[in-house]
Amino acid sequence: MTFRQIFIRKIVYLGIIAVLLLPLFWLGQPATVGARGVSGGPGGLLAQLRTEYGLSEAELGEIDPTSEAMRLATLGLRGVAANILWKQADTHKMKKDWTSLSATLEQLVKLEPHFISVWRFQAWNLSYNVSAEFDDYRKRYDWVIRGIEFLKKGIRYNEFEPKLVWDTGWFIAQKIGRADEWKQFRRLFRDDDDFHATRPKELRDNWLVGKEWFQRGEQMVDQGAVLRGISPLLFYSDRPMCQMNYSEYLERDGIFGERAKRSWVRALEEWLEFGNREFPTSGDEVIRLNDREALDRQVAEAAARLDELAPGLREKIRQEKLRRLTPEERIALETLPQERTVEQQMQAFQAEAKITVSHREVAQRISGPNRQEALRLADEAEKAMEKSERIVQQRTIVNFEYWRMRAQFEQTPQALEARELIYLGDEAFRNSDLIRAKEYYDKGLAKWRELLDLPEFPQLVKDGSTGRELLDIIRNYQRILDARDEPWPQPFILQDVIDLHKDRHPDFQVPQ
Amino acid sequence: MSTSVLPGTSAETKLETTRDVVVETRNLTKVYRDFWGRQKVRALKALDLSIFRGEIFGLLGPNGSGKTTTMKLLLGLLFPTEGEALVFGKPATDVSKNERIGYLPEETYLYRFLTGEETLDFYGRLFNIPAAVRRQRSAELLELVGLTAARKRQLREYSKGMARRLGLAQALINDPDLILLDEPTTGLDPIGTRAMKDLILQLRDRGKTIIMCSHLLADVQDVCDRVGILYQGELKELGRVDSLLKIRDVTEIRVAGLPPVALEEIKGVVERHNGQVQFIGNPTTTLEELFLNIVAESEAHPGRRVRGGVSDGH
């Protein structure tokens, strides 16, 4: 081949490269900023997409030259390098080489600073898995904090990622507050001058600090950050839950009275505030958890007015339907619920559905001038019912009603006193002061009785969580009595609680 | 070595047997093969050659005729496919023969990152020469090739001619008995060429054997005692330079002081033999003509050993 041919060929190659680069250039054109505040061109498609998804480096968070240098140095093999590092980290973890594990993670996140899963997964690894490998609770605590610090660093690189903020809140609140060694952890957390720096000691409660982080996450989302992979309902529930837990742990720490009450009041406020927040549902509708009661009232009113338009009609339709049931179904329905066979339960369930009279059915049977009005009322009632049901579903997810009730009853003087007395009883028991223990318990149980009898909380005695808690208290009472060789009091002051809940707790031995 | 003794050189045969043979090749053949062992080029075909102490032997031929291959076979850089090459009576692949050999390669294959002095010192060490001797000899050789001033400069800064001269110096570092020069005058200017030729003759006079190959006829003609002409891997001609260049069916008589009678007599003799006297005496041809003849002949009758228009006259 002659020199000339080679030369021409090279020129052709260069030309082809240039032509192939053109679309890339067009796609990747950066946005321009116009003079004097006038916005310039939006740039190429890539630039637009980058802005749309908030992917440009400067918008994500702190720009770190070390991280940039490292990414450049991998020459486009970043993914491969990250994979290798990930595997190495796994090996270090397997071989319990914690120093190398931290160092590897350090490198890994420098290589992939915007890969959120890396931060979340590895922080979890440090706080939950690695910390558990240690025997000394202080070292466990160290590693929990290490995971939290890891997340905080992740936030510096990704300033608009609410999930990391939420995780930080979760680790501080839940990992420290709910671990086996929560007592030690909370104590260490309070004494951790390095973590808190200038925060005063009395505010160094893990629940309060966690709450601040949750709040920060909420603000971030409210300001437009995109929440991916977490249901908004759960996301927003954590902050008020922190206040609940804080109140509870105050009492565990032996703080009652006005301070505990204030905290419970605050918890209720925040919980209701949470209930006032609008959440999208699968439909286009938005719902508010607090709205259920209002909606139910709305339904009842509509139904009442419907019934006014045609008195007795609803019952008439019901009787008609009842007559159409098969004999088996009728028998099943007439049998008491506890005595139904499995088959009958099924039949009764179906029968119930069959004899239910909907508002629309009632409305459609109305003729004459009121028909229009009836149909409107029926429609209103049905819609409200539907919405109410949807709210109930969402409420179940966060156990809304329980916590609302809890925050309400905990602030009553009866509850505060009952809690304090039981706490003092436990303390006395721990110090082997059986006489005082029994005294406190007797008083405490009486206070519980008062509380359960309050007209504001008719449902409290039936509530499962409260029931379980009371069974635990009863069990401790039994222990105190056993230790003193005293017989079980007849009648027992909370017998109804035992009767209501013992079936759900087979390990609970009913005292005789 | 019956085939190698050409009729034209048989007069020297007696002489040869009495002299030391420095280099001898028997049926030396080199075939280049490709990776799969298939024959690619037959670079040298059954070469039989003897070179004697104290002579300057020239290998002549166009590019690719097998000159350099022969050289490299003699040096052991290549391994023969057939036959063998003996140097000082040892196989060419034997390293110990190198003690007495100096070799100037075709182009100066020296390390460009060494200085002139370091180069000579390095090759001196390879000859296991003690440091003091090395120093002294390098100085002498640098002086000889006129590079004393440039001895501290790296070879990368050397001109082609300088590098060539340093190449010669390294070839002489061990005061060799046999010197192989591959195209010794390439890259030299006319003065340099002249100096090189003088040096070659000087070395011969000091009893060294010199084998040089060249495609420059003038070089060979000027300095060589004997030449072998290679073409396409075959030895086409071998002999003393003067005898090779005689046109044997032409007689040139150049006489001084001959009486006219005698001349008439000679003319008479010539005429009696239907000859025609133009000039009395032997003319000589040039090596160039000889060479071109061989090439023409080879192409007409490939594979035949030619005697390029030169008769068998003794």
Place this chain on the structure above:
Amino acid sequence: MVIEKVLPPFWTWFVQAALVWVALIVVVCVFGLLLASFVLTVERGFKRAAVSIGRAIVEAFTDLIGAISFRRISGLVFLAIKESIRRRVLAVFALFILLLLFAGWYIDPASTNPSVLYLNFVLSSTGYLIILLALFLSCYSLPNDIRNRTIQTVVTKPVRISEIVFGRVAGFALVGTVLLLLMCGVSYLFVISGLSHTHTLSSENLSAMTDPQGIVEGYTGFTSTVHGHKHRVYVDPDGKARVEMRHGHVHRLEVSGIPPDAKYSLGPAEEALLARVVVYGDLQFRDRDGVDTKEGLNVGDEWTYRGYIQGGSPAAFIWTFAGITPRRFPDGLPLELNLGVFRTHKGNIEKGVLGSIAVRNPRTGLTVETEIFESKEFALNQGVSTNQFFIPRLITKASSVQIIQRKRIGPQGVELDPPSETLDHQLAKKQEFDLFEDLTDNGKLEIWIRCLEPGQYFGAAKPDLYLRARDGYFALNLLKGFLGIWLQMTIVLAYGVMLSTFLSAPVALIATLGVMIGGLFRDFMTQLAFGQTWGGGPFESFYRLITQENVMTQLEPGLGTTLLKMADVGARGFLYAAANVLPPLGEFGWSNFVAYGFDIPGEVVLIRLLQTVAIVLPVCVAGYFFLKAREVAE
């Protein structure tokens, strides 16, 4: 420090390694000879082939042994050095300095064990750079010489081919040595300066510690936080001070005045860079029935390095030490112990699990429990002080004295050691015990570690308990660490030069790289060769791979399976040979020793040195043959 592959004692190793080596050399020679004969016979016919080979063998002896000239080699070494300089090897040093300049970006001085990170960094980056350099120098040198034909001027001198090969390797090794020494010096300074720091302490940081009567027993508090850590300090009322170890080091605390209102000044970090000279023992386990076993329990770890023993049972770790003489340990035995702790119930969260340490005379069975301790697990790895014990020469305090027989299950049932009839129960009646007279038998003694709490477990591996004989010099140890890199470099150089005798430069580079990477799979290949892996040998596993067959399922019996298995048996020999030809480069890294502050034992150095020689020599000889058989001109 974790040592997963424990080297056998020198002579055990030497005999075995020498046998394998000789066998391998013979196999390679025979194989090479057969190959050469075959090729030459095909090319030139039998007779000439025989002559050539005969001559090559004779020449090889003179070239490799007889005719070697140090002056010629020195010339070639000089050339290699010049060439290296020409090819700007010093740039590597500049690169190293550059790396160190930016290393601070990536090394976290607040890490729990910064010295490990620093040392691992300097050792690994030096290693990578030097090996990369060795690769390029060795693989490109000869092919370049051949391409530029400069080799022709060289080989037409009376230089032996062997000298060309050795000269290259030696020359480049020399260059590498100088570079490594430079890097070692710079690394030392880098590590020292990177770790150096001090803290401040003032009287406000201290609070009084009182006994129940309210009398001040001393003061405690924290120093300032530097490099992400602070130390707890204890100051006695009389001014004596103690600083707790954090992040692998302590500081000396000077107290001038009467505490608490005194002036406090802390010294530089100490004990961060150590070179502990330690003596390891052999570890055996005793199970909960009191019977000796080889392995401990697995508590569910994927990593089977540590074996566990059950607490509150006769189970124990038994380390047997040899060569314990009054001369070596005139005052007693300084011991350090790392323990893994595994709890099956919470126990007391605030406290470590209790264990005991005892010394036993293997001949008489006299066992003296000297101490009950609280566990500090994996302490060394975390840079916090480890469980340290000192067993004095004269033991006056013993928490229990017993005569214990060891139980082994032998072919004739349970064997007791020492046998019951030789027991001397009077021994246990003594009040004081001399370590060497009562508890050592011919320099041998056993250390027993037990876990005292039922339901809790202790875990340990052989290197977890050791005698800390003395402390060596850190700088020297670092130098030894660099020697490890030097050995690796030399091996790479030899392989590079050898492969470049017959391959072109880039191909030789890739081949050498392949050899190095292959070396990482040595153990795996050996396992394959001995049929210790799941899923069969190479052929069977290939079959399983393409048919997506699980490694655990049995292949259907039949001709195909039989053939596969036979092919695998055939491949085993090859695999074994290949595994042994490949250099175990990974095993030459001693950075862990240096990083975790252990003196690299002389025996390890010796073994690796011999291994290097055993690799480099034959590789160079192979290079000689390859280059000799090759025409250097074209």
